[in-house]
Amino acid sequence: MNQIIRTALHGLLLSGLALAPVLALQGVAGAQPRPxxxxxxxxxxxxxxGRVSTEEVSITDGPYARQMVxxxxxxxxxxxxxxxxxxxxxxVQGNGRALRYGIGVGREGxxxxxxxxxxxxxxxxxxxxxxxxxxxxxxxxxxxxxxPGNPMGSRALYLGSTVFRIHGTNQPETIGQAISSGCFRLxxxxxxxxxxxxxxxxxxxxRHKATL
Numbered sequence: 001m002n003q004i005i006r007t008a009l010h011g012l013l014l015s016g017l018a019l020a021p022v023l024a025l026q027g028v029a030g031a032q033p034r035p036x037x038x039x040x041x042x043x044x045x046x047x048x049x050g051r052v053s054t055e056e057v058s059i060t061d062g063p064y065a066r067q068m069v070x071x072x073x074x075x076x077x078x079x080x081x082x083x084x085x086x087x088x089x090x091x092v093q094g095n096g097r098a099l100r101y102g103i104g105v106g107r108e109g110x111x112x113x114x115x116x117x118x119x120x121x122x123x124x125x126x127x128x129x130x131x132x133x134x135x136x137x138x139x140x141x142x143x144x145x146x147x148p149g150n151p152m153g154s155r156a157l158y159l160g161s162t163v164f165r166i167h168g169t170n171q172p173e174t175i176g177q178a179i180s181s182g183c184f185r186l187x188x189x190x191x192x193x194x195x196x197x198x199x200x201x202x203x204x205x206x207r208h209k210a211t212l
Contacts, residue, residue: 058187058188058189058190058193059101059102059172059175059187059190062102063102063176064087064088064101064102064103064175064176065102066099066100066101066102066190066193067099067100068093068097068098068099068100069090069097069098069099069100070096070097071090071092071093071096071097071098071100072096073090073092073098075092075203075205076092076094076203077092077093077094078091078092078197078198078202079091079092079202079203079204079205080092080118080166080198080202080203080204080205081098081204081205081207082103082105082166082184082204082205082206082207083207083208084105084106084111084113084178084184084206084207084208085207085208087102087103087104087105087175087176087177087178088100088101088102088103089101089103089166089184089186089194091194091197091198099197101186101190101193101194102175102176102186102187102190103166103175103176103184103185103186104169104174104175104176104177104178104179104180104184104185104186105177105178105179105180105184106178106180106181106182106183107178107179107180107181108178110180110181110182111178111182111208112164112182112206113206113207113208114205114206115203115204115205115206116159116160116162116203116204116206117159117160117200117201117202117203117204118157118158118159118198118199118200118201118202118204119158119159119160119161119200120157120158120200121155121156121157121158121195121198121199121200122146122155122156122158123146123154123155123195124146124147124150124154124155125146125150125152125155125156125167126143126144126145126146126150126152127141127143127144127146127150127151127152128142128143128144129141129142130163132163132181133181148170149170150170151169151170152165152167152168153167153168153169153170153185153186153188153191154168154188154191154192155167155168155188155191155192155194155195156168156191157194157195157198157204159204163182164182164183164184165183165184166183166184166185166186166191166194166204167183167184167185167186167191168185168186168187168188168190168191168192169185169186169187169188170188172187172188175187
């Protein structure tokens with residue numbers, strides 16, 4: 001009898017050990033995936049809901065400060081030219097000059113080039129993360145009304161029919177970095193300045209590198 005009991009207990013122990021990995025996997029499968037904070041920052045820093053930055057913030061010092069520069073171009077005055085590799089946006093002024101802004105650009109795998117037009121403009125725009133971003137970061141809100149804590153910042157210029165924009169940011173310290181999901185971001189004070197200079201219909205040329 002004792003041998004029978006010992007055999008039964010041994011069988012139950014083995015069964016429990018066999019079920020443990022299954023239960024553990026079930027628990028993992030049922031959990032909502034969310035990367036740790038450090039990984040989130042490498043994914044979409046600057047798209048952080050709730051971070052507050054005022055409209056008046058501009059880049060005033062260093063290489064990314066807004067300034068008039070020499071710029072050779074055959075484009076008509078008013079054309080916007082973005083050099084992602086340089087982290088600069090230029091508004092052509094003519095006579096070999098352009099107004100230059102420091103920008104944040106798409107990180108590796110999210111850069112792009114081409115020619116589009118400004119299709120729409122918005123002040124303190126609402127934010128709706130596109131489906132592609134929600135697939136990568138399902139914990140993001142599906143909608144956030146415009147305001148100081150909105151990751152779109154104080155202004156947005158919508159680029160053609162794409163999901164990309166030139167917009168402000170509630171994290172101006174990211175200007176000069178390749179860290180976005182393909183949008184081009186300026187400090188809120190700089191995007192407010194650009195917003196007044198660039199009407200709907202403006203040609204926007206996006207380049208990876210300068211081609212002077």
